[in-house]
Amino acid sequence: MRLGMAIAVVLIAFGGLAFRVGRLHLGDNSALRDSLAKTRRVEQQILVGRGRILDRRGSILAMDLTVYRLNADPQMILRDGLVEAYAALFSRKFGMDRALLETRLRQPERRQVYLASEISEDDRQRVLDLKLKHVWLEPVSARNYPQRNLASHVVGFSNAEGVGSAGVEQALDEFLRGVPGMRVSQQDGRRREMLDRRVLEIPAQAGADVHLTIDMNLQAMAEAALDQAVQQHRPLGAWALVQDVRTGEVLAMASRPDFDLNAYGRTPPERMRNAVTGCVYEPGSTFKIGVIAAALNEGIVQPETVFDCENGLWMYRGRPLRDFHPYGRLSLADVLKKSSNIGAAKTALLLGDARLERYLRDFGVGRAAGIELPGEEAGIFRARAHWDTLASTRIAMGHSVSLTTLQMLGILSAIGNHGFLMRPMIVRRVVDAKGRVLHEASPTVVSRPIREDTARLMCALLARVTEEGGTGRRAAIPGYRVAGKTGTAVKPGIGGYDERRNIASFIGVIPADDPTLAIAVVVDEPQPEHTGGVVAAPIFRQIAQEAVRYLNIPPTGTVQPIDPGDGADAAADDEEEAGHADRAAL
Template sequence: MAEVRFKGRVAVLVSVVALVFVGIASRLALLHLRPAEWVLEPIEEGRMYETKPMGSRGRIVDRNGEILAMDLAAYHVYVDPKYIAEHGDPDTVCRYLSQEFRIPESEIREKLNRTNRQYERIKKFVPGHQLKRFTRKNLGLLYTVADDRGSETNIYLRGVGLEEAPIRNYPKGPLMAHVVGFSNQEGVGSAGIEQRMDAYLRGKEGLRISKKDGRRREIYSARTVDIKPEDGATVTLTLDQQLQYVVEKTVEKTCREFNAKAAWAIVQHVRTGEILAMASFPTYDLNRYAKAPAEWRRNRAISFNYEPGSTMKAAVIAAALDNNIVSEDDVFDCENGYWVYGGKSLRDSHGEGEISVAEIIKVSSNIGTAKIALQMGNQLVYDSLKKFHFGERFNVGIPGEEGGIFYSPKHWSKISVTRIGMGHEIGVTALQIVSMMSAIAYNGVQMQPYVVKKVVAPDGAVLEENKPKVLGRPITPGVARRMQNLLASVVMDEGGTGSKARVAGYTVGGKTGTAQKIRPREEGGGYYAKNFTSSFVGFLPVEAPELCIVVVADDPGTYTDTGRKTGYYGGTVCGPAFKEIAEFAVRYLRIAPDGNRIYVAGPDDE
């Protein structure tokens, strides 16, 4: 009886154990063959391979296709501390990465000691050409080492990888720095064209979804989504690399030779409004923009407001002629260089008696111009200068453009009209001055200035294209032609203030400017006695103007032993710079003395 009971108990126990194993087997079969969602989810997440490749940033090129900005292949060098601790050789990794990238071994070892992490960056943005010793291999890199005999050995660095991270490269360095601008390390345009055209230049992100194997490699056959990235568009500028180079060197030379704080220049095509060159000094290397002081990165040609001095006389006298207030032959008494009006004195650098309007322009008489402006009246002077778009931005296509400072007559004092006529009590940019003179040169037609010629997508589609556009007609063609001849006397005739801007074989028209700089209110206000902004703006050839050039220098000049300042007049400082730029430009652009030949197309309405 006892034996029967024992056998029964054994049978029950065996049955229970069998049932348990059957249950476990069933559960295992269920989990493997038809696993629940909560089981699959973490597994699938671990096997998921997802990447979002970014298209290359578009290029910036000059009008002839010369590359000014482009993306270069570069990589972040990283390590997987967890994998290296389990499968690699930390000492070997430390030694060779330190040797190759000149990073202290202690710094690399500190990152390798973080064995709970799978990603630690060793060096960022390494150009591809600096990684020739490395070859990618599964879960690591092959590092080629040469011994003293020249024999090469491959060292397998497990757990070391390369991550694509393109860098922006500027092949021309500082050339066109203030126009091209730069993008930061995140690929975002942060200055110049890089900033303004960022939406076009930035590549579009792609998407790739797949699965990876046990070695974390993609299983290509499992790829479910593959949206390719798109490269950014190419931006073509109106600027010419060769002309820009000469302008930059000339501006730098002017700044150094005349001890100026800064200098800048613009070359504009008269009949289209295209900016062919725009330079500012001090400048900086775009590839090292972070090391340049903020003031050096400033595009003074469009962002520096200054009182223009006598260059403004060209606009005021043109308006007086256009409104029949005066004629070229009308005579004004220039008071032998000293005149008092409204309780304030006004002087000329060279005293003159009774001279004609034509001579007032030629010798740049402040008193003569002030009397012409006074005869015009406040409202007419204001309205006439507004027709030239003073006090307004042109939206030339570069960030940072200023609109100048030009208050309405209700804010003027009794003497304001006499000062505005000679270029005081009004703030302008060099772009506004060159545009004003271009309008006179183009028979009274003012064109829209612009620096971006077109934007083209990688597939060749034109996304944006700028063409010559008329802004307005501030003066009539007849008056413009009379002004062209009057301004030619400034340069070509004996006694003209712009004689140093002459170009052999060509007739040049232009106007000098020398203005005292404003003293800040915290320093007492008014004007500095010995600090000036000097400039020259001109066009050529007068017979059929093609180019207009402005050169500006901030506080040039040197002091004598007696404390007298010399070498600061616009004709002395900026006239020769204009000449140097113009001499190259007419040869390079093949402009004949009568203006018949140039490679830039004219506007559609010609």
């Protein structure tokens, strides 16, 4: 009886098993198969490196490097009892934090953790030589900036996620980052791909290379000159811009303070500001060039037109306007050479508000220049409807209007380019991994504020500024005529202008007879000297002198510079230049 019951139980069990096996093979098991397929299915994004950033001669400013991430399998390391041994080993051989390593390895639910995000090639080989179980190396891309600080505000950086976050890296991120690919396949129980089960593969598209208009050698020259100026004058900041007059190409754009692109994460935000495009300031006397060029173009004045400069104090509509150094009667040519505020103000009145506003807007005042960099400011230039009766006299001397250095140099570049205002360019072309040109920049005319004859006349008048008796004589270069203008703007403070805080600047084109280069130098709150002629003009001279030699620009004249160390004469020059500080008793 008992034997029969036992046999019956066994038969029932085997019968149930047979039924289950039959059901598995012959029944509808779509849900089970779907579950198994999902377990084995793996979707992998195929990452791709960013394109390079290069200067105009092909020197690399930004690139991806292959580095290695050290990974481990905590579940298997815990199973084999290797946590303490591995933590001690990596701590001893690679200087890693032992406690942190043990914490990461004691995660039994994890099959992958990284122990080091980037290791050197030497450390990579040492790891391979150890032949450790459950530890492997994964190649990853890391952004590298071989020039470090050079052109840091132009190049910018991409963040840890590979997203462009400043400079060209941000502005051209769409081209640089490329397009990731996709792979859909299945893996076995050991997480290895089963190649015969791969169902989809979309190749990645590598990021494109961006070629800039910047010349790394000119950039280094400009930055070296700024470094010397910062050491000598102890300013809050200093910046310089070098531009091709005819095309609008930016050849150098430097700003101090700067930062190391490879250490951007440890850099205070204020050091990352590109002052050339992002600092808006009242330009002071450099702005007079646009007003006088407009008046000459309209034919309402001539170089020999005489203005009464009121011996340095002019009461207009009940408010005083001063030239610190008193002048009597000056021709328009000498108003520009001596930088008379009163002469410039009277010129603006002859021009009239409507024409003054129209010309300045044609010169690009009040709108962003359109360079391919993020964060460019448009400046501040109120519509004529909001001007008071004093506005034009203050605008004429570079007050009540604010610009960036890029905009201010654009005005002078237009004068040097026969009256054509060009859109500034920082990108020459974009080329993909297959050599196809995706974008090719070409010179673009924005407007033509003045005629060619007016532009030539202005260059001749501005060349007098750098000659003996002019405020910009320290910018003179042996063998070349330099056309330029100094500026010394008092900065606004609480309740008015603060005479103790100044922005010193110089803008110039060289050679004056047929300009090739336009260069701007700005120094923010230099000490103890504070005028454009004393502080900024010598920096211009240093940059320009090296640039014309480097670019093989032939000499055009025999103008000799003034030696700043000429004893009593130099002191007299300082006094005269200081007299031209842009001051308005408002």
